[in-house]
Amino acid sequence: MRTAAGEQTPGMIRGGLVDRFGRRHNNLRISVTDRCNLRCIYCMPEEALFLPREELLTFEEITRFVQTVQPLGINKIRLTGGEPLLRKDLHKLVHMLVQVPGIEDLSLTTNGLLLAQQAPRLYEAGLRRLNVSLDTLDPQHFRQLARREGLEQVLAGIEVARRLGFSPIKINMVALRGYAEKDVVPLARFCRHNGLELRIIEYMPIGADQWERDKVVTADECLQWIGEQVCPLQPVASDPTAPAQEYAYSDGQGRVGVIASISRPFCHSCNRLRLTAEGKLRYCLFALEESDVKPLLRRQPFDSQAVQELVRQTVWAKWDGHQIHSAQFVKPQRTMHAIGG
């Protein structure tokens, strides 16, 4: 991804990381590991080959990258995986990142299996916002979807996090046909009852499985079921750059968000970049090309301008959006666990 040598990347001319479509990027998702202790059928293969530890960016390198891109306008960080809580001493990275001036928001997406143990240290380190991936309250469905046990641990983790004061805690549910029909209403009730926000994510072609469009349960279907069986929902204004469209219950008791990449694509307002665990920068979840920042992060003496230039070029090369609805769609080689949500 190159512009003419020495040419200032146009995006910077207008200030910040602005791409060719005028989208300003301030949100960075950082995968800290590709390892996971679940095997969700819509995400990763049963037999996954994981990165050797020395391939992973160190906490110091991740922090240096964040310090380097913050002046370009990055002010929101989300830590992801694989399963980020499998990365040893993750609370130390949280502590390093909350110290970076200009980072206004730090959050984490976890499958919750290790949350009960690690939540106190994460909270102490300064983390306040959590998304916990949970597709069902049915133990059998959990086993079928995650190909592992663990529902009770996840629920225990959510309870510990709630008591510690993490807020908001959002529950990310991937809505898969054959499951969501039975699972979305009990999950909506559970979230409403416990002061959690349900996030319904449409099933995307980013996993190891063969994606089938008719397995997508749309946002509209889920909202209809919840509105009819739990409480009527009304659309509410939400951050236009955020992937979720938000709805509030008519009695004021809680919210539901939908991340409808298939039925209501939101690429026109995308503000996200992704850094993989081994240091590849991706301008889109479905990107077919990446920039390698690791060599620049390990170069001595460190050259922050070289990193910033590579980031600008990556943003400038960004396409208008995923191609899922076009015949040209090519599924990325990487599966979700090696990119991060």
Ligand code: SF4
């Ligand atoms: S699919 Fe790509 S461009 Fe579209 S919202 Fe997601 S990350 Fe952004």
